Amino acid sequence: MSRRHLGIFTAAVLAAASLTACGGSGDDSAAAPKTLTYWASNQGASLEADKTTLQPELDKFEKQTGIKVTVEVVPWSDLLNRLLAAAASGKGPDVVNIGNTWSASLQATGALVEFDDAALQAVGGKDRIVPAALAAAGAPGKPPAAVPLYSMAYSLYYNKKAFADAGITAPPTTWEQLAEYGKKLSTGGKWGLAIEGANPSENAHHAFTFSQQYGGEWFDSAGKPTFDTPQNVSAIKRYIDFMAADKITNPSNAEYAQNQSVSDFANGKAAMLLWQSAGSNLKTQNMPADAYGVAPVPFLASPPAGGKKVNSMVAGINMAVFKHTKNKDGALSFVKFMTSDEEQTILNKTYGSLPAVKTAASDPAFSATEQKTIQETLATTAAPLPQVPEESTFETLVGTAMKELFADAASGKPVTEESVKAKLTDAQQKMR
Amino acid sequence: MATSTTAPDADRREPQAGSPARRPARRPRGPRRSLLPYLLLVPAIVLELAIHVIPMVVGVWMSLLELTQFHIRDWSTAPFIGLENYRATLDLNSAAGKELLHSFWVTLAYSLLSVGFAWLLGISAAVVLQKPFRGRAILRALFLTPYALPVYAAVITWSFLLQRDTGLVNHVLVDQLGLLNERPFWLIGDNSFWSLLVVSVWRNWPFAFLCLMAGLQNVPGELYEAAAIDGAGFWRRLRSVTLPMLRPVNLVLLLVLFLWTFNDFNTPYVLFGGSAPEQADLISIHIYRSSFKTWDFGSGSAMSVALLLFLLIVSAAYLLITNRRRDDHA
Numbered sequence: 199m200s201r202r203h204l205g206i207f208t209a210a211v212l213a214a215a216s217l218t219a220c221g222g223s224g225d226d227s228a229a230a231p232k233t234l235t236y237w238a239s240n241q242g243a244s245l246e247a248d249k250t251t252l253q254p255e256l257d258k259f260e261k262q263t264g265i266k267v268t269v270e271v272v273p274w275s276d277l278l279n280r281l282l283a284a285a286a287s288g289k290g291p292d293v294v295n296i297g298n299t300w301s302a303s304l305q306a307t308g309a310l311v312e313f314d315d316a317a318l319q320a321v322g323g324k325d326r327i328v329p330a331a332l333a334a335a336g337a338p339g340k341p342p343a344a345v346p347l348y349s350m351a352y353s354l355y356y357n358k359k360a361f362a363d364a365g366i367t368a369p370p371t372t373w374e375q376l377a378e379y380g381k382k383l384s385t386g387g388k389w390g391l392a393i394e395g396a397n398p399s400e401n402a403h404h405a406f407t408f409s410q411q412y413g414g415e416w417f418d419s420a421g422k423p424t425f426d427t428p429q430n431v432s433a434i435k436r437y438i439d440f441m442a443a444d445k446i447t448n449p450s451n452a453e454y455a456q457n458q459s460v461s462d463f464a465n466g467k468a469a470m471l472l473w474q475s476a477g478s479n480l481k482t483q484n485m486p487a488d489a490y491g492v493a494p495v496p497f498l499a500s501p502p503a504g505g506k507k508v509n510s511m512v513a514g515i516n517m518a519v520f521k522h523t524k525n526k527d528g529a530l531s532f533v534k535f536m537t538s539d540e541e542q543t544i545l546n547k548t549y550g551s552l553p554a555v556k557t558a559a560s561d562p563a564f565s566a567t568e569q570k571t572i573q574e575t576l577a578t579t580a581a582p583l584p585q586v587p588e589e590s591t592f593e594t595l596v597g598t599a600m601k602e603l604f605a606d607a608a609s610g611k612p613v614t615e616e617s618v619k620a621k622l623t624d625a626q627q628k629m630r
Numbered sequence: 631m632a633t634s635t636t637a638p639d640a641d642r643r644e645p646q647a648g649s650p651a652r653r654p655a656r657r658p659r660g661p662r663r664s665l666l667p668y669l670l671l672v673p674a675i676v677l678e679l680a681i682h683v684i685p686m687v688v689g690v691w692m693s694l695l696e697l698t699q700f701h702i703r704d705w706s707t708a709p710f711i712g713l714e715n716y717r718a719t720l721d722l723n724s725a726a727g728k729e730l731l732h733s734f735w736v737t738l739a740y741s742l743l744s745v746g747f748a749w750l751l752g753i754s755a756a757v758v759l760q761k762p763f764r765g766r767a768i769l770r771a772l773f774l775t776p777y778a779l780p781v782y783a784a785v786i787t788w789s790f791l792l793q794r795d796t797g798l799v800n801h802v803l804v805d806q807l808g809l810l811n812e813r814p815f816w817l818i819g820d821n822s823f824w825s826l827l828v829v830s831v832w833r834n835w836p837f838a839f840l841c842l843m844a845g846l847q848n849v850p851g852e853l854y855e856a857a858a859i860d861g862a863g864f865w866r867r868l869r870s871v872t873l874p875m876l877r878p879v880n881l882v883l884l885l886v887l888f889l890w891t892f893n894d895f896n897t898p899y900v901l902f903g904g905s906a907p908e909q910a911d912l913i914s915i916h917i918y919r920s921s922f923k924t925w926d927f928g929s930g931s932a933m934s935v936a937l938l939l940f941l942l943i944v945s946a947a948y949l950l951i952t953n954r955r956r957d958d959h960a
Contacts, residue, residue, distance in 0.1 A: 275903070275904075279922055282699075282702065282922065282925070285702065285703055286702045286703060286705075288703070303699055303925070304699075306699045306700050307699050307700070307702055307703050308700075308703050309703050396818065396903075396905075398905055448795075449794075449815075450793075450794045450795045452815070452818055453793065453794060453815065453817050453818050455903055587698075587699060587700065590923075590924075590925065591923075591924040591925060591926075594905070594919065594923040594924050595924065597905075598905040598919075601818075601905060602907070602908055604818075605815075605818040605819050605907060606819075608815060608818065608819070609815060609818075609819040609820070623725070624725040624729070627724060627725035627726065628725055628726050628729075628924065629924075
């Protein structure tokens with residue numbers, strides 16, 4: 199080979215090598231045994247606020263174990279996609295937060311460490327964990343794919359002054375009462391109830407609760423979708439009717455998807471709000487705790503046959519470990535740390551949620567009305583969303599159908615049993 | 631063809647005693663020398679394979695699999711289902727097929743209108759700014775601003791402006807000018823299509839303006855002088871000189887704008903989020919929702935392949951027709 203040819207050949211080899219080198223640069227931090235990467239879900243008022251809350255705890259963990267945890271707070275709108283990308287590529291963080299309703303869907307990817315008895319023992323033991331929270335941590339009959347971290351439930355938040363001004367003395371306990379009170383409260387540019395109408399996940403959570411109260415289910419026992427049953431049609435119509443028929447919800451709520459309904463409640467533009475652990479969010483928006491009351495989510499005055507006494511999903515955030523972690527022991531010890539009594543008390547106190555472990559739940563920090571209501575709901579009237587692999591698809595399809603129904607209601611188009619059924623039938627047909 | 635790259639003069643020269651020409655390197659070059667062009671092509675071929683061909687083949691293969699969350703971690707294990715994804719998504723009697731067809735029509739209308747308006751604005755601005763005048767440079771820079779802004783920042787600002795209660799658009803239309811009695815919705819319902827179109831035209835027209843302005847620089851001034859001597863007015867000069875001279879630029883510009891707009895994902899995603907209103911449900915968002923929101927990557931791939939085929943056919947037909955016209959003119 200001549201010198202010139204040798205030069206060309208060398209250049210080609212170098213070019214190819216540089217290409218492969220680009221593809222090969224991986225997540226070095228995961229390779230090092232004394233570091234972990236952690237994707238935390240956005241729990242507080244902002245990503246930065248979450249980082250400020252978490253960092254001292256992570257420093258504490260590093261001091262105890264010598265393992266440095268690099269945290270990235272991920273907004274909810276990105277979290278599921280990013281988890282899926284990490285699951286598919288086998289690259290990404292070691293430990294993650296997941297919304298507990300996604301547990302079975304993410305478990306089906308096979309990318310998460312399953313918490314069998316040994317793994318549960320490694321993080322402190324199964325018996326410490328609140329049973330309802332553990333039931334929303336994976337598919338039935340399989341070891342959980344995650345460990346509960348923060349527990350939440352929906353409650354009815356109401357503005358005490360608005361209620362007093364309207365002559366209402368107690369929060370509504372039935373939907374009929376809520377509609378009636380809402381009409382009294384919807385005056386002077388203010389509205390009875392704030393709704394997050396363009397947020398599919400939020401819509402899907404209410405779809406679940408209302409459906410339970412009407413005796414409906416979104417999946418049958420074989421896991422097949424049953425979206426357009428008469429019970430589900432009635433349930434969805436009842437919820438959309440707060441805007442369409444009762445007119446106790448500002449039509450603008452049909453385009454809300456960034457927690458604007460919480461802001462409307464905090465600013466006094468709406469007198470009622472159905473939300474999970476809204477307290478810390480309201481505090482950051484300068485609404486003092488004594489300005490609002492917290493009550494259980496209402497029920498139907500006369501439930502139809504088969505109607506269940508369910509007024510919330512078992513909401514919460516779980517912690518999961520990716521199988522691709524190169525530091526599984528470190529990851530499990532981090533999960534154990536985050537679910538320890540001390541950390542559970544500190545973090546849940548900050549976020550206004552409830553501890554997912556029984557031992558921390560008795561702390562006086564969780565005896566305020568809001569926490570008591572959540573506790574009561576979780577203990578008696580909350581049920582987990584269907585733990586089926588298609589759960590995240592259900593949230594998207596039914597939640598989006600409801601978003602479209604809200605858009606119809608807001609623009610004055612009629613929302614009828616037929617139009618609701620047509621949307622749900624379409625959604626069901628799109629399930630594969 | 632490759633041998634033509636050798637220098638024929640070198641072989642005709644007389645070899646001198648003791649000169650390097652006696653060494654084997656100066657022998658008449660044969661097949662080994664012909665490797666050079668191919669070696670030079672290797673990096674381009676490797677890149678082309680890595681960036682286009684392999685992902686495309688993988689995409690086509692995925693469209694033949696039942697690829698859901700059960701197999702996403704190792705997609706090669708997903709069951710092979712042949713054309714089932716195509717049947718399910720393109721069957722116009724099914725809900726998925728109807729929705730896809732709806733998205734297709736929305737996207738087609740959106741693309742044609744967006745490209746049309748962007749081109750009209752672009753050509754108008756380019757013609758106006760053709761002659762030098764005081765402040766021309768400032769206007770040029772100003773017109774290009776939407777193109778220079780990051781997509782996310784620009785579109786999210788539009789989404790704030792278009793909010794029903796707090797947006798500036800309704801504030802001006804309803805409160806300040808009193809043109810409307812009620813505050814309309816711009817981000818949901820029927821108006822969402824027009825909102826999307828306005829944002830898209832706003833983003834695209836500076837590119838059309840830039841290309842057409844560059845094209846106008848190449849039109850010889852003598853043509854306008856000759857046209858003026860013949861008594862041609864502004865419109866006649868535009869029709870008989872400017873537009874024909876801009877033809878090559880327009881051919882590429884319109885095709886590129888159409889393809890970009892038809893595949894546009896950023897604008898609707900930032901404006902509406904992952905679940906756009908059905909009136910503005912562009913095909914790119916539709917495919918994204920199928921793939922990443924409902925975790926049906928097989929169907930998403932099938933729709934992508936169908937879309938690619940459609941765009942290939944449109945591009946080929948467009949180029950064929952425009953080339954034929956050019957040949958006719960020649």
